[in-house]
Amino acid sequence: MSGALNQITSCEVCGSNDLRPVLDLGKHPMCDDLVAIGDNRICKEYPIDILFCDRCITAHQHFQIPKHELFPPTYHYRSRHTADVINGMRQLVEACGDMLGNLDGKKVLDIGCNDGSLLSIFGERGAVTFGIEPTGAASDAAERGHTVINDFLSEDVARRFVSDFGAPDIITFTNVFAHIEDLKGVIRSLKVLAAPNTVIVIENHYLGAVLKKDQFDTFYHEHPRTYSFTSFAFIADALGMVVAKVEFPQRYGGNIRVFLKNAESDAKHDRWDELHAIEQAFGAGLETLSSRIATWRKKKLAEITNEVQRHGTLSAKAFPGRAAIPIRMLGLNETHIEAVYEKPASGKIGHYVPGTRIPIKSDDDFVAGEGPVLNLAWHISREIRSYMLERGYSGRIIDIIAEDDFRETDR
Numbered sequence: 001m002s003g004a005l006n007q008i009t010s011c012e013v014c015g016s017n018d019l020r021p022v023l024d025l026g027k028h029p030m031c032d033d034l035v036a037i038g039d040n041r042i043c044k045e046y047p048i049d050i051l052f053c054d055r056c057i058t059a060h061q062h063f064q065i066p067k068h069e070l071f072p073p074t075y076h077y078r079s080r081h082t083a084d085v086i087n088g089m090r091q092l093v094e095a096c097g098d099m100l101g102n103l104d105g106k107k108v109l110d111i112g113c114n115d116g117s118l119l120s121i122f123g124e125r126g127a128v129t130f131g132i133e134p135t136g137a138a139s140d141a142a143e144r145g146h147t148v149i150n151d152f153l154s155e156d157v158a159r160r161f162v163s164d165f166g167a168p169d170i171i172t173f174t175n176v177f178a179h180i181e182d183l184k185g186v187i188r189s190l191k192v193l194a195a196p197n198t199v200i201v202i203e204n205h206y207l208g209a210v211l212k213k214d215q216f217d218t219f220y221h222e223h224p225r226t227y228s229f230t231s232f233a234f235i236a237d238a239l240g241m242v243v244a245k246v247e248f249p250q251r252y253g254g255n256i257r258v259f260l261k262n263a264e265s266d267a268k269h270d271r272w273d274e275l276h277a278i279e280q281a282f283g284a285g286l287e288t289l290s291s292r293i294a295t296w297r298k299k300k301l302a303e304i305t306n307e308v309q310r311h312g313t314l315s316a317k318a319f320p321g322r323a324a325i326p327i328r329m330l331g332l333n334e335t336h337i338e339a340v341y342e343k344p345a346s347g348k349i350g351h352y353v354p355g356t357r358i359p360i361k362s363d364d365d366f367v368a369g370e371g372p373v374l375n376l377a378w379h380i381s382r383e384i385r386s387y388m389l390e391r392g393y394s395g396r397i398i399d400i401i402a403e404d405d406f407r408e409t410d411r
Contacts (some may be wrong), residue, residue: 005046006064012183012225014056014234021062022286023050023219025293028328030065031220031321032076034351034360043355048219048325052286057228057279059207059286064224067152067181071222073136076347079117082320083387084380089118089174091249092203092257093125096170099245099259100199103127109161109168109193111153112176116141130165132157154185158192167195173202175255178223187238200241200260202232208278209254211285214406215379216293217322228282229275232258236269246270293329296405301330303398304374311371313338316358317384317397318377324354326400327376334358340376341366363391372396 010017029043049062079085097103104126110119113131119141123129131141131148138150147165151157161168171193180186190200205218207228218226225231229246236243236258244267245259261267307314316337337358342348344362351360375384378399385397 004066006066006181008051008060008062008064008224011053011056011058012060013058013227013231014053016053016055018055019051019053019060020283021049022052022059022283023216023289025049025216025219025325025329028221028325029354030070031222031324031354032070033354034076034348035354036351037359045355046221048221050219050286052283054283056234057207057230057276057282059219059226061219061221061224064181065221067134067179070181071135071152071179076351078115078137078140078347080115082380082383084383086117086121088203088249088255089121092118092172092174092201093121095247095257095259096122096199096201097125100170106169107166108170108172110172110174112173112179113138113141113146113148116144116146116148118172118174119146120144127170130161130168132161153180153189155189155192158189162193167193167198169198171198171200173200173204175204177202177204177227178225181224183225183235187235190239194239196262196264198262199244200239201257202260203249203255203257206248206254206256207231207282208256209248211282211289213254213403214289214292214296214401215254216289217325217401220322220325222321227256228279229256229258229271230279232256232260233269233272233276236260236263242267243269243272246275292406295408296401297329299405300326300400304330304332304336307371307398308336311369314371314374315366315369316340316374316376317388318342318375319348319353319360320377320379322379323376323400327353327358328355330400332356332358337374339365366391366393368393368395372398375399378402 025048027045033043035041047063051060051062106127108122108127109130113133114137119129129146134152138148142148207226241260242263243258244261247257249255319340334357339359339361341363348360375397378401
């Protein structure tokens with residue numbers, strides 16, 4: 001049975017009651033609500049309505065879906081299938097080594113470890129690896145030799161971990177901090193887990209990059225919040241820590257990576273004055289995003305419709321969860337796309353794209369047609385184009401979201 005939506009009325013990061021609406025994307029299915037081919041079930045749709053806190057510069061989903069619905073045991077995503085993700089994880093481990101020195105023997109706890117890909121990279125450096133993962137991906141991580149608790153992070157789970165294994169040296173979140181439903185509960189859990197010398201490393205979509213590249217598709221339901229540097233400074237304060245270092249890796253179209261240390265150390269909030277000043281403009285940027293999305297929608301739908309009229313239904317490549325938003329906003333269905341093709345090992349194969357009857361098939365079944373291929377993983381366009389070329393496709397590829405789509409056509 002579906003749980004009730006959690007309606008946000010105050011900022012979950014700083015507690016401010018002055019949240020204001022900045023972006024309404026309408027109703028959408030959950031991005032991992034993959035209906036098996038042949039099943040006539042219709043996906044339930046939920047609103048995506050973004051509120052903004054000017055105090056800590058954090059974007060919030062006004063309505064949050066309960067975590068057990070968003071992340072069931074059958075959750076399909078696996079980190080290992082995306083080279084851009086793995087490369088980003090390697091960079092994160094390198095950054096940890098640069099800050100902490102030798103990682104050999106360090107206890108690393110990855111929250112939301114998925115299939116254990118990040119932990120395996122830490123393991124290559126001699127770290128002792130642990131994970132907390134609520135979905136069926138936990139078994140994948142365990143099979144790779146990591147000690148995994150198959151549950152959501154909570155104070156009880158944190159106490160159990162410390163009792164059994166002691167406090168970790170490093171706690172990591174890789175694009176998982178965006179997925180957290182109960183931020184205050186996670187803060188309490190981290191206070192249980194962290195020892196005075198524990199370093200917390202968080203990498204997440206960066207609100208500044210979302211605005212710079214018009215990445216409105218990052219506001220899918222699995223992301224109850226989208227953060228700025230200022231957000232993380234407030235979160236660090238709540239933990240009794242400071243942002244000792246901040247980096248901006250380019251993974252997933254632009255991330256922020258923060259290293260949190262005990263406030264009693266010599267570390268201070270890194271680059272606070274510089275970044276906080278820049279981020280003051282983010283609220284205004286969100287307010288103008290609606291008109292830019294309208295321009296994208298008009299131009300992209302015209303482009304796709306023209307290609308379908310010329311060549312018939314198109315083939316599409318890759319289904320990252322975020323693609324559910326542009327597909328829904330463009331009204332694409334099986335009259336536009338004959339199938340979406342995924343890597344042969346993907347658990348998404350054999351299902352429909354959420355909210356449609358567009359089938360997801362294996363790349364092994366792909367046969368190039370006369371028309372272009374529609375790339376749904378536009379944020380890793382270079383990786384997709386290289387991959388398709390390796391598999392023998394050298395035709396034209398259209399990104400479902402592209403920079404030129406947001407520019408008004410000159411008359």
